Structures are given as structure tokens and as C-alpha cells.
Amino acid sequence: MIRVRLDVAYDGTDFSGWAVQPTRRTVAGELTTVLTRLFGAVEGLTVAGRTDAGVHATGQVCHVDVPDERWAALSSTLLRKLAGLLPLDVRVHTAAEVPPEFDARFSALSRRYEYRVTDAVAGAEPLRRHDTVAWPRPLDLDALNAAAAGLVGEHDFAAFCRRKEHATTIRAVNRLDWRRDPDGILVATVQADAFCQQMVRSLVGAQLFVGDGRRDPSWPAGLLSRRVRADEVTVAPAHGLALVEVRYPDDPSELRLRSEQTRRRRDAD
Structure with missing residues (x-):
């Protein structure tokens, strides 16, 4: 084979x-x-x-x-x-x-996702309706990035994950930020070694409530002390999310070592 x-x-x-x-x-x-x-x-x-x-x-x-x-x-x-x-x-x-x-x-060394949101009063453009979420309130880019900054790093993201038996919710997020593109679309980029179920959409959902002024920028990071899922966190709609990149070691000789390291870490969890 x-x-x-x-x-x-x-x-x-x-x-x-x-x-x-x-x-x-x-x-x-x-x-x-x-x-x-x-x-x-x-x-x-x-x-x-x-x-x-x-x-x-x-x-x-x-x-x-x-x-x-x-x-x-x-x-x-x-x-x-x-x-x-x-x-x-x-x-x-x-x-x-x-x-x-x-x-x-x-x-895999990392996975990178992007999440697309529009806060335009008219909603998402018809040709982008399947990959862009229409948010009903104006969103503040600075507030979104302030909320995102507190979530970067290795943390227990139990408050943002659908827990699975015998699975860890500790993850290392090495990038989480927002930009507003020239067409007005807000794009969140989140990268980590791995993600647990619904983690990205939950992180985005929490930040959107900060971006529209309903929560303080410190609120999402404050949830990291929880060891169970936070019911008050809204899971953002699925269609705004896309997996855009998976990174692997450049040197083929490192593949086995990376796989062994990841398997040991998962077994230890």
C-alpha cells in the first residue's frame, strides 16, 4: 500500500x-x-x-x-x-x-481557522451568504481584539468546549485576532496545536458579545477559570467558519517524532 x-x-x-x-x-x-x-x-x-x-x-x-x-x-x-x-x-x-x-x-503542528462576520445593516452579500454570518449589531474591532488577547496562550478551554469523556480541554492557542477587510467583513483568525469540539465557534461567539458592547473585554478570559462548559457562551453559527491551513514539519524525518509526541500527549490526557 x-x-x-x-x-x-x-x-x-x-x-x-x-x-x-x-x-x-x-x-x-x-x-x-x-x-x-x-x-x-x-x-x-x-x-x-x-x-x-x-x-x-x-x-x-x-x-x-x-x-x-x-x-x-x-x-x-x-x-x-x-x-x-x-x-x-x-x-x-x-x-x-x-x-x-x-x-x-x-x-500536524497546527490548525488555522478563519471566521467571517458582517455587521452591515443589509446583512451578508447574496454570493457570500453561505460563508459569512450576518450579525445584527455594530461590531467594534478594537473591542474584539481586546477580548481575543486574553485568550491567547495555553489554557484549559473547558468553558468553550463540548466535553468528551477522557479527553482534555487544555489547548495552546498561539494566534487569535480580528481584522476588518476593505469590503467591511470582519475576519477572526485562530490558530492552535489542536481544538476541542465547538471550541472555535464558542470563542468567536463570546467575542462577538464583547464586540457589540454587551460584555466587557475581560469577560471571555474570565471564563477560563471554569472547568465546565459556560452556558452563557453562545456558539457562533457554523457557516462562518472555515479551516484554512494545517501545518506539518518541513523535514520528513521529523514526522514520526511529531506523531509520537502528539500521541503521547493525547494518551496522557
Whole structure:
């Protein structure tokens, strides 16, 4: 078997998230169906970050193991074949053989998301309605960034996560900031080694309440002392969120070490 890295983009509007679910349309389900048709047998489709229903991706990464003889026959034309067989809301931009040590999930150094919001009185532009949230109140960029600053660093984000049994809510956020683009759209960028479920949308939801003046800029950081989910935090709508980048070690020899480090940390949690 050959390990192949796929760089994937998708419009999450009509998907029930990434992971395969019986009777539901998912990104992994669509990919698995087409890959199986092309390669006959595939193993271990693994993604860098499982996105929830309605969440998009422009920089998702996954890996899959395929028969070596089929890879030899298909590698030069694979992208064109995938473009013809996949639905229009899923695209594979690159497909490349990688070392067996590469693991889309455990080898990752960081994941970066962006969240798009408009506070225009007219709401989101029709052509951007699927990836931009319309906020009904004016938003102050300085207040948003003041709230964001208190959340950067390694913290227990239990107040902002949907807790899973035997899973940690401690995460290292190394970037969280807002900008207002020339078209008036506010964009939050958040990057961390990993995220727990609904963490990004909860962080954004808390900051939006600061941005529109309903909460003090110190409020989101004050919730970090909680060890249970904060019911007063609103989870921002899914369609404003997109996974835009996953980073990996530049040196292939570091892949195994990174995977081992991540697995040990998860096991310790």
C-alpha cells in the first residue's frame, strides 16, 4: 500500500460534517465512495481536523492508503478523475505520495481557522451568504481584539468546549485576532496545536458579545477559570467558519517524532 496525502476544500453547507455517518451526507463519505471506485480498496482515511456540520474548508488535509499498483496507474491523472467524479462542493487540489510516517492528524503542528462576520445593516452579500454570518449589531474591532488577547496562550478551554469523556480541554492557542477587510467583513483568525469540539465557534461567539458592547473585554478570559462548559457562551453559527491551513514539519524525518509526541500527549490526557 502507498500512503497518499490529499489537500481538500469543501463547501460545508450541505454536509453533516466530515466524519462518515449512516444515512447522512458527509465529506468523508463522498471521498471514500470515489476513492474506492478508483482504487478498489482504500484504508485508513484520516483527516487533520474533523469539521462539524456546515463548517467549510479551504485547507483541509487527509491521508489514505491505496494499492501501490493502482497508484502507479492513476497518479498522473488522479486530480482530473477526482474532479470529474466528486460532487461540486468537494475539490481535491493536490494528491501526493508521502512517507508512511505521515499522519494527517497526529503529524500536524497546527490548525488555522478563519471566521467571517458582517455587521452591515443589509446583512451578508447574496454570493457570500453561505460563508459569512450576518450579525445584527455594530461590531467594534478594537473591542474584539481586546477580548481575543486574553485568550491567547495555553489554557484549559473547558468553558468553550463540548466535553468528551477522557479527553482534555487544555489547548495552546498561539494566534487569535480580528481584522476588518476593505469590503467591511470582519475576519477572526485562530490558530492552535489542536481544538476541542465547538471550541472555535464558542470563542468567536463570546467575542462577538464583547464586540457589540454587551460584555466587557475581560469577560471571555474570565471564563477560563471554569472547568465546565459556560452556558452563557453562545456558539457562533457554523457557516462562518472555515479551516484554512494545517501545518506539518518541513523535514520528513521529523514526522514520526511529531506523531509520537502528539500521541503521547493525547494518551496522557
